[in-house]
Every structure is written in structure tokens, then in C-alpha cells.
Amino acid sequence: xxxxxxxxxxxxxxxxxxxxxxxxxxxxxxxxxxxxxxxxxxxxxxxxxxxxxxxxxxxxxxxxxxxxxxxxxxxxxxxxxxxxxxxxxxxxxxxxxxxxxxxxxxxxxxxxxxxxxxxxxxxxxxxxxxxxxxxxxxxxxxxxxxxxxxxxxxxxxxxxxxxxxxxxxxxxxxxxxxxxxxxxxxxxxxxxxxxxxxxxxxxxxxxxxxxxxxxxxxxxxxxxxxxxxxxxxxxxxxxxxxxxxxxxxxxxxxxxxxxxxxxxxxxxxxxxxxxxxxxxxxxxxxxxxxxxxxxxxxxxxxxxxxxxxxxxxxxxxxxxxxxxxxxxxxxxxxx
Numbered sequence: 001x002x003x004x005x006x007x008x009x010x011x012x013x014x015x016x017x018x019x020x021x022x023x024x025x026x027x028x029x030x031x032x033x034x035x036x037x038x039x040x041x042x043x044x045x046x047x048x049x050x051x052x053x054x055x056x057x058x059x060x061x062x063x064x065x066x067x068x069x070x071x072x073x074x075x076x077x078x079x080x081x082x083x084x085x086x087x088x089x090x091x092x093x094x095x096x097x098x099x100x101x102x103x104x105x106x107x108x109x110x111x112x113x114x115x116x117x118x119x120x121x122x123x124x125x126x127x128x129x130x131x132x133x134x135x136x137x138x139x140x141x142x143x144x145x146x147x148x149x150x151x152x153x154x155x156x157x158x159x160x161x162x163x164x165x166x167x168x169x170x171x172x173x174x175x176x177x178x179x180x181x182x183x184x185x186x187x188x189x190x191x192x193x194x195x196x197x198x199x200x201x202x203x204x205x206x207x208x209x210x211x212x213x214x215x216x217x218x219x220x221x222x223x224x225x226x227x228x229x230x231x232x233x234x235x236x237x238x239x240x241x242x243x244x245x246x247x248x249x250x251x252x253x254x255x256x257x258x259x260x261x262x263x264x265x266x267x268x269x270x271x272x273x274x275x276x277x278x279x280x281x282x283x284x285x286x287x288x289x290x291x292x293x294x295x296x297x298x299x300x301x302x303x304x305x306x307x308x309x310x311x312x313x314x315x316x317x318x319x320x321x322x323x324x325x326x327x328x329x330x331x332x333x334x335x
Contacts, residue, residue: 144170193311197334198228210237219254225334232308239301240327244269262330273320
């Protein structure tokens with residue numbers, strides 16, 4: 001019974017074809033199973049540790065050889081995008097991004113050189129403009145001096161009137177030259193506009209001065225104070241009236257009225273106006289309508305005028321109706 005209880009291996013003892021007894025052998029399979037299980041667990045633990053160590057080593061390798069170099073290049077790209085071109089990108093030819101690192105740094109150097117060349121070109125342009133402005137001032141001063149002498153010597157009223165226009169124009173050119181190219185056409189917003197309370201009588205004189213062909217019918221402006229820059233406003237009238245001379249060639253009408261906090265000045269010619277498709281774009285930079293064919297110009301007059309009016313807290317509006325074209329200027333009233 002003990003042998004059965006302990007799961008011994010029993011073998012019959014036979015003699016003369018008769019079982020005379022049994023022999024029991026100790027069965028240690030449980031111990032073998034426990035030993036095998038323990039070895040299996042130890043092997044699994046070892047494999048897990050080895051796998052974890054391999055993952056850690058691979059992660060460290062990937063961080064050192066891939067992630068860290070990539071982060072450096074990412075930070076470098078951000079600095080370059082922000083305009084910092086002075087800091088070198090450290091190069092390590094042993095990692096996977098070695099060649100890319102060198103290429104990125106070459107790109108940085110080329111961008112830095114391009115910026116220096118751009119700076120030198122910009123400085124050269126300003127120097128050229130300063131030189132041209134100085135050269136232009138000399139003949140303008142001569143024109144002014146000659147005009148003054150002729151005004152003193154002539155006795156004809158019409159001649160004196162024309163000489164007054166020439167003198168006024170020369171003075172205007174002289175004023176414009178002093179800040180003519182403080183900004184290029186692409187940097188128009190840097191043009192300085194200095195507004196101050198300006199009498200409507202001064203605005204009336206600016207319109208008459210711009211109308212050197214005397215095509216504007218008699219008109220009047222209500223007396224008031226406006227927020228304006230006389231120099232910039234004279235540019236606006238020059239552009240508007242000059243466009244009428246160029247594209248319409250007809251007489252002009254000027255009408256003025258108050259509209260809320262603005263003095264509205266409407267300047268109208270009778271040359272047929274512009275087409276419906278051109279009207280919404282007529283104040284865009286470099287845009288020229290269908291009626292500009294065979295006419296000189298760059299499509300900047302109304303664009304500059306609209307910008308200057310906005311800088312003076314006003315507005316410029318264009319309208320075509322009944323075979324006429326009108327430009328409406330809204331000048332803000334002074335408080």
C-alpha cells in the first residue's frame with residue numbers, strides 16, 4: 001500500500017509462471033518536474049533580463065546615433081528659421097546624420113553669406129540714392145534761382161503766373177527729394193506721413209497748383225480744418241489730376257461736401273471712365289487697365305495715393321458712371 005501511495009513503479013516477480021512477489025522502484029518524477037520547472041523559470045528570467053538589456057542598449061544606441069543628432073538638426077533648423085545664422089552646427093561624421101549635418105551647416109554658411117550680400121546691396125542702393133538726391137538738388141536749386149530772377153524782371157501777369165507754378169513745383173521737388181527713397185516701392189509703408197491741422201484754403205491751393213493745364217472748372221471748398229500732410233496731399237492731387245490729363249484729356253469738375261467727420265472732395269473727368277472689370281483693381285500695385293494701352297506709366301499712382309490717404313486717416317474711392325470717372329477723397333476733419 002505504501003508503494004502505491006508513493007507511486008512506486010511496481011514490477012511483478014514471476015517464477016514458474018507464477019507471481020511470487022513484486023519489486024518496487026522509487027519514482028522521482030515530481031522532483032524532476034519541479035527541477036525542470038525551476039530551470040525553465042530561470043531560463044525565462046534570464047531571457048527577459050537579456051531582452052531588457054538588449055532593448056536598453058538599442059535605445060541608447062538609437063538615442064545617441066539617431067534621436068540626439070536629429071534633435072540637434074531640428075533645433076538648428078529652428079534657429080536658422082528665426083534668423084540666427086551665427087551659431088555653428090556641431091558635426092560628427094560617425095553618426096548616421098554626419099553627411100546631413102555637414103550639408104546643413106554649409107546651407108547655414110550660404111544663407112549667412114547671402115544675408116551679408118543683401119545687406120551690402122541695400123547699403124549700396126541707399127548710397128546711390130543719396131548721391132542721386134544730391135545731384136538732383138543742384139539743378140532744382142538752379143531752376144528756383146532762375147525762376148526768381150525771371151519773376152523779378154518780367155512784367156507780364158500770365159508769365160508771372162506760370163513762373164509761380166514753376167517755382168512752386170521746384171520747391172515741391174526739393175521737398176520730395178529729401179525723403180524720396182527712404183523706402184522703396186516694396187517698402188511703401190515706411191514713407192513718413194506727418195499730419196497736422198490744415199486749412200481747406202491750403203488744400204484749395206494744392207488743387208490749383210496740381211491743375212497746371214487749368215482744366216478744372218471753377219469750384220470752392222467750405223472753410224474748415226483738416227487732418228492732412230500738405231506734402232503728401234499734393235502727391236495725391238498730382239497723381240489724380242495727372243491721370244485725368246493722361247487718360248481722359250477733358251475738363252474736370254470738383255465738388256466738396258461734409259460727410260460725418262470728413263470733408264469729401266469729388267474730382268470727376270469725362271473721358272469714358274474705366275471698365276467694370278478694371279474698377280475693383282484700379283488701386284492695386286502695378287495694375288493698369290485696358291485704357292492704359294500705349295500710355296506710359298507703372299500702375300502706381302492710385303496705389304500710392306490710396307496708401308497716403310489711409311495714412312492721413314482718410315480714404316480714396318474710385319467710381320465710373322455715365323461715361324465719366326471720378327475719384328473721391330475723404331479728408332478727416334480736425335477736432
